[in-house]
Amino acid sequence: MIRYTTRTAAVLVxxxxxxxxxxxxxxxxxxxxxxxxxxxxxxxxGVFNTPxxxxxxxxxFPGEQYTIxxxxxxxxxxxxxxxxxxxxxxxxxxxxxxxxLFDENGDPISGDVTDQVFxxxxxxxxxxxxxxxxxxxxxxxxxxxxxxxxxxxxxxQGENDGFSYPATADVIRVSIENDGSTGFxxxxxxxxxxxxxxxxxxxxxxxxxxxxxxxxxxxxxxxxVGAAANPGIEAIAEDGAAGVYAEALAPLTxxxxxxxxxxxxxxxEDVTFYTLGEAANAGIEAIAEDGNAGVYAEALATVxxxxxxGVFNTPVGAEGPGPIFPGGAYSFEVTARPGDRxxxxxxxxxxxxxxxxxxxxxxxxxxxxxQPNGGDVTDQVFxxxxxxxxxxxxxxxxxxxxxxxxxxxxxxxxxxxxxxQGENDGFMYEDPSSVIxxxxxxxxxxxxxxxxxxxxxxxxxxxxxxxxxxxxxxxxxxxxxxxxxxxxVGASANAGIEAIAEDGNAGVYAxxxxxxxxxxxxGVFNTPTGAADPGPIFPGGNYQFDVVATPGDRxxxxxxxxxxxxxxxxxxxxxxxLFDENGDAISGDVTDQVFxxxxxxxxxxxxxxxxxxxxxxxxxxxxxxxxxxxxxxQGxxxxxxxxxxxxxxxxxxxVAGTVDTEDDIADIPDGFxxxxxxxxxxxxxxRIAYTLDQSMNVRLNVYDLTGRLVTTLVxxxxxxxxxxxxxxxxxxxxxxxxxxxxLYRLEGDGFASPARRMVLLK
Numbered sequence: 001m002i003r004y005t006t007r008t009a010a011v012l013v014x015x016x017x018x019x020x021x022x023x024x025x026x027x028x029x030x031x032x033x034x035x036x037x038x039x040x041x042x043x044x045x046g047v048f049n050t051p052x053x054x055x056x057x058x059x060x061f062p063g064e065q066y067t068i069x070x071x072x073x074x075x076x077x078x079x080x081x082x083x084x085x086x087x088x089x090x091x092x093x094x095x096x097x098x099x100x101l102f103d104e105n106g107d108p109i110s111g112d113v114t115d116q117v118f119x120x121x122x123x124x125x126x127x128x129x130x131x132x133x134x135x136x137x138x139x140x141x142x143x144x145x146x147x148x149x150x151x152x153x154x155x156x157q158g159e160n161d162g163f164s165y166p167a168t169a170d171v172i173r174v175s176i177e178n179d180g181s182t183g184f185x186x187x188x189x190x191x192x193x194x195x196x197x198x199x200x201x202x203x204x205x206x207x208x209x210x211x212x213x214x215x216x217x218x219x220x221x222x223x224x225v226g227a228a229a230n231p232g233i234e235a236i237a238e239d240g241a242a243g244v245y246a247e248a249l250a251p252l253t254x255x256x257x258x259x260x261x262x263x264x265x266x267x268x269e270d271v272t273f274y275t276l277g278e279a280a281n282a283g284i285e286a287i288a289e290d291g292n293a294g295v296y297a298e299a300l301a302t303v304x305x306x307x308x309x310g311v312f313n314t315p316v317g318a319e320g321p322g323p324i325f326p327g328g329a330y331s332f333e334v335t336a337r338p339g340d341r342x343x344x345x346x347x348x349x350x351x352x353x354x355x356x357x358x359x360x361x362x363x364x365x366x367x368x369x370x371q372p373n374g375g376d377v378t379d380q381v382f383x384x385x386x387x388x389x390x391x392x393x394x395x396x397x398x399x400x401x402x403x404x405x406x407x408x409x410x411x412x413x414x415x416x417x418x419x420x421q422g423e424n425d426g427f428m429y430e431d432p433s434s435v436i437x438x439x440x441x442x443x444x445x446x447x448x449x450x451x452x453x454x455x456x457x458x459x460x461x462x463x464x465x466x467x468x469x470x471x472x473x474x475x476x477x478x479x480x481x482x483x484x485x486x487x488x489v490g491a492s493a494n495a496g497i498e499a500i501a502e503d504g505n506a507g508v509y510a511x512x513x514x515x516x517x518x519x520x521x522x523g524v525f526n527t528p529t530g531a532a533d534p535g536p537i538f539p540g541g542n543y544q545f546d547v548v549a550t551p552g553d554r555x556x557x558x559x560x561x562x563x564x565x566x567x568x569x570x571x572x573x574x575x576x577x578l579f580d581e582n583g584d585a586i587s588g589d590v591t592d593q594v595f596x597x598x599x600x601x602x603x604x605x606x607x608x609x610x611x612x613x614x615x616x617x618x619x620x621x622x623x624x625x626x627x628x629x630x631x632x633x634q635g636x637x638x639x640x641x642x643x644x645x646x647x648x649x650x651x652x653x654x655v656a657g658t659v660d661t662e663d664d665i666a667d668i669p670d671g672f673x674x675x676x677x678x679x680x681x682x683x684x685x686x687r688i689a690y691t692l693d694q695s696m697n698v699r700l701n702v703y704d705l706t707g708r709l710v711t712t713l714v715x716x717x718x719x720x721x722x723x724x725x726x727x728x729x730x731x732x733x734x735x736x737x738x739x740x741x742x743l744y745r746l747e748g749d750g751f752a753s754p755a756r757r758m759v760l761l762k
Contacts (some may be wrong), residue, residue, distance in 0.1 A: 013428050025547045026337050027372045028443040028520065031367060033259070033312065033330040034099055036378075036437040042216045044070045045348075047186065047242040048080075049210030055357055058532060059085060059207040059240060063700065064103055065189040071182045071216045074102040076476075079222035081233060082188060083209035083240040084171070085137045086197055088125040088146045090156060090735050091119055091209070091237040101176075101184060108178035117174050119165060120391065122229040122237035123151025131199035131315050137209070143239040153225050154234070155742040166196050171206045176336045182396045186213070194434075209240025219358070254396030255350050257291035257435050258323040258402070259290025261313030262346035262388035265362075266336045268305040272360045277416050280353075280386040284345060284417070288355040288386035290407040291323065303514040308334050309515045309522055312344075316450060323349060329414035333443060335479065335521035335548050338370040349401045352389035352410045354420065356381055363440070373441040374749040376754045379743065382553040383432045387415025391425040421741065422681040422761045429682050429760050431741075445548045446585045447656040448578060450477070452559060453542040456648045461563055462641070463608035468563065470648045471536040472543075473504025474526030475559035478575075479547050480519045485573040486556035493566075493599040497558060497630070501599035503566040503620040504536065504560040521547050525557075537560060548658055553581040561648070562614045565602040565623045567633065569649050578653070585655050594651050596642060600628025604638040674746040674753040681759035688713065689724040690746050690753075702727060703755070710737060713744075729760055 045098040049057035060066060072078070077098035086089035099116050102108050121127070125146030128135060130489035134148035156165055172475025173189040192206040212232060214222065223233045263283060265273065274284045283296025293311040312330040324330060334342065341362030348354035356447065358380055367373055369375040385391070389410035392399060399410035420429055433680035456470040476496060487497045496509025513522035525543040526534035537543060547555065551718040553574030561567035571593055579585055598604070604621030605612060611624035633642055671692040680686060692698065711732045713725050727744075731737050739760050746753040 002129055015255070015380040024523070026335060026447060026548045027365075028333055028335045028445045028548045028550070029342070029372070029374065030263075030333050030344065030443050031264070031344070031670040032329055032331045032439045032441075033262070033324075033344070033371075034437040034439075035257075035259050035326050035431065036259045036325045037435045039326040041220045041253060042214050043072065043076060044252040045213065045249035045253045046066055046245060047074065047210060047246045049211050049242060051202045052371060057210055059209050060188070060190040062192050062205050062206050065187055066210075068186045068188070068213055070186075070213075070215055070397045071393055072101045072184055073182065074106045074398070075525050076101045076215050077218055078176075078184075078186070078213070079214055080186070080188070080211055081222065081236045081245070082166075083137065083170070083236050083238075084119060084130075084206065085207040085209055085240060086131040086336040088127050088133060089138055089149070089234070089237040090165075091120055091122060091123040091233065092168065093120060093222060095116070095216060096223050096225060098214075098216065098222060108177060108184070110178045111409070113173075113175065114169050114173050116509070117168055117172060119156040119168055120223075120237075121151075121154045121156050121160050121226070122233055124229050125149050125238055125724065127163060129200060130163055130165060132201055137238075137240055138207070145242065146238070146590070152227055152614075153223055153229050155225060157226055157235055162531055164198075164605055166192070166206070166212060172195050172208060177660035182398060183394065186733065198275060201261070209236065210242045211240075212242045212245035212249065213426060214253075219220070230558070254541070256326065258325050258349040258397075259319055259436060260287065260347035260401070261311055261322050262287060262298065262311065262330070263294045263296035263311055264332065264342065264345055265294040265303075265306045266308035266334050266340050266342055266365070267298045267303070267362060268307075269361065270339060271305040271362075272386075273345065273357065273362060273734070274360045274417055276360060276419065279415075280388055280417050284355065284386055285388045287345045287347050288353040288384075289347075289389055289401075289410070291349060291401055292407065293629075296345070300472070302511055305339065306514060308336070308521070310517055314441055335519060336365045338366040339655060340365050342440070346399065346436070348383060349394040352391050352397060352400055353386040353413070354429075354614055355384055355386060356432055356468075357384060357465050359688070360381075365440075374442055374444045376437065376439050378439075378759050379432050379436050379755055381432050381438050383420040383429060383435075385415075385418045385420050385424055387413055387417055388411050389429055391427060394427055394429065413562045422759050426682070431757055433676065433757050434680070435553065443550065444577070445550050446547050446663055447546055447652045448555075449544060449546050449656040451542050451544045451652045451654075452537075453540050453650040454537040454716070455646075455650045456539050456643070458539070460643050460647050463606045464606060465609050468561060468608045469539050471538050471562040471615070472569070472645070472649060473500065473536050473560035474506045474524055474534055475543075475557055476509035476524055477498055477507040477522060477545065477547070477557040478513050478519045478556065479521040479549050479553050479578075480516075480575060481552065482554060482574060484516070484518045484554075484556075484575070486570060487556065487573055489573060489597070489629055489632060491629055493601050493630050497568065497599055498566070498601045498672070500558045500560050501566040501597075502560075502602055502614075502623065504562060504614055505620065506507040509558070520546045520549070520553060549577040549578045553578050555653075560614065560647070561596060561642075563608040565604050565610060566611055566626070567642075567752045568597055568599060568601040569645065570597060571595070586654050587653060589650065591650050591652075591654050594645055594649060596605060596633040596645055598628075598631045598633050598637050600626055600630055602626050607640050607642060655689045672746075672748070672753065674744075674756060676756055677744070677758045681695045681761045683729075683761050685726050685728045687724055687726050688744060689722065691722045692720050692748070696749040698746060700725065700744065700746050703743040703745070704737075710742065716750055
């Protein structure tokens with residue numbers, strides 16, 4: 001049964017079942033890493049409403065000013081709007097796309113930018129004489145009092161609707177100062193005087209209203225000339241009410257977090273991908289700082305206990321490597337056996353050195369009964385600070401991957417790996433589930449048992465010193481696509497084939513195969529059936545191993561003809577197809593597709609007697625170097641005669657069973673939905689919403705990370721509909737719980753949602 005787990009068994013969610021034809025000894029998993037973040041077009045937004053030196057919100061009059069401080073990253077634009085108060089619906093703003101906060105060289109701007117400020121008519125109310133109209137802010141009896149105009153936003157150039165307006169520079173001055181890095185201060189000054197605006201009843205000054213601002217991408221326009229004003233601009237231009245626009249901008253504001261290419265490994269429990277409280281290894285550092293997965297992938301290929309490793313770097317649907325943005329995903333497949341764990345790491349790109357990963361020991365791909373685990377495992381993914389570079393503000397820091405001048409550009413921190421829970425170095429981070437979603441599913445596949453048997457006898461090989469048997473060595477195998485060649489006839493042997501063919505050393509090739517992307521499964525066969533320890537097989541002995549494959553996959557292997565200097569048995573270079581043209585699994589004796597090859601790496605000696613052959617050599621790699629190429633041996637080679645393949649080795653393949661993912665329980669209804677809590681992190685309360693598509697008895701439970709039930713928020717029969725409730729951080733006894741990560745899950749009438757995480761910060 002495939003169990004879809006949450007953090008602990010106590011909060012396990014059973015979503016689907018696997019019914020294999022045999023006890024699972026090997027399984028193929030598809031791992032999908034999705035970017036679950038929100039694409040935020042606005043980096044910073046808010047209102048400016050309190051004049052410098054004032055105790056509370058108010059307009060600014062001559063000689064007064066608003067000051068707005070913010071941070072921004074290269075490529076950012078700045079927009080704002082404030083009301084020309086002596087009007088029905090006029091406002092000051094930069095052009096619709098805003099102004100660039102950095103020049104073409106990436107240097108921050110600074111100075112007086114009033115020449116980029118313009119006066120606009122929102123077109124929402126019919127204009128009255130400026131400074132006297134009864135429906136203008138200083139004189140209207142309430143907001144939105146003028147006659148509707150149903151017009152569009154237009155630039156005001158001195159005159160509008162027959163009324164004259166002062167030059168922009170006579171009313172407002174806007175300046176921007178930079179702190180030398182990412183910090184900016186915008187000052188909006190009222191430079192009008194009592195004589196600035198001439199009216200039919202005398203001259204008056206022009207107050208300026210509170211307004212809204214945004215730091216945003218170049219793709220965003222704050223308003224659109226020639227189109228109807230948005231509600232935020234209307235509220236500012238008619239009434240100086242900035243909150244409407246600020247509220248509209250709030251859900252669009254935040255840091256968009258891409259995720260980088262990453263490294264993965266399938267490994268034993270003895271392998272730790274990283275260690276909390278210790279300095280990051282070079283592979284984690286390269287990923288966490290620069291999204292460079294190759295360093296770790298290369299290192300993992302040589303780690304004992306790692307059976308599969310590699311990089312995931314090409315987004316689904318893309319033609320080449322790159323990061324994934326919100327909505328994008330990476331996907332890769334791995335083959336694993338009971339006891340194996342999966343680890344991975346991907347960079348939280350809007351940081352100096354943050355990465356997302358399972359805990360250091362990895363995710364257990366099989367349960368205690370040897371059955372595959374899977375499902376949505378996002379709740380077991382955490383955000384970590386590698387401690388290698390000093391942190392800068394997320395999404396803004398100049399030494400973060402999207403903005404740094406080159407790899408490893410930030411200030412060295414010389415710290416250790418730490419778990420990030422909401423806040424780190426004074427900066428706030430969202431729960432990992434708001435950024436990443438990781439799912440693991442078992443791929444429907446066929447399990448094959450491969451048996452390599454030694455069928456030689458004491459008389460198989462005739463030598464000048466008498467007849468002898470032919471032992472066979474441990475070897476390496478791989479399940480791969482058709483575009484992989486295990487070796488190449490007519491070319492020099494690779495290091496893996498050389499190690500097997502000369503010395504029966506399969507580990508070299510197994511290490512090489514570990515990180516080849518087109519290889520789905522690889523490893524060594526080295527322990528004879530029934531034996532306790534690795535060793536060669538003698539007459540009557542055999543090696544046996546299982547592989548999992550899907551149509552299109554091929555099998556390759558290599559084992560040494562031990563009574564030689566550098567001979568090996570193998571299928572043809574591109575391997576043996578495990579499925580026929582109809583997609584049906586093959587089965588039976590395939591010895592006729594096994595051939596004997598000379599690796600061409602050592603000069604041949606008489607088989608069965610040569611002093612530099614494995615049974616007699618004093619150490620590995622002892623023969624005279626040949627500098628040759630791989631050649632097929634057809635009975636005779638270098639003047640020596642060799643037995644027929646079938647008289648030495650027998651290879652049979654049988655179908656051990658199938659691995660599928662047929663559910664044995666009903667699917668969760670589409671309308672049974674549990675939303676992410678908001679806000680998250682939270683203090684002191686958070687809101688949880690959910691939807692039922694039918695009447696049912698439901699429970700909404702909160703658990704801690706040990707699986708202990710903290711409290712039940714909802715319990716009872718509820719009709720179909722949408723609901724929301726709140727959690728105030730109290731347990732079932734009414735006691736406040738501590739800061740930390742909590743899980744919540746919705747259950748009802750045979751259904752259970754995946755658990756979601758929320759973070760309580762105090």
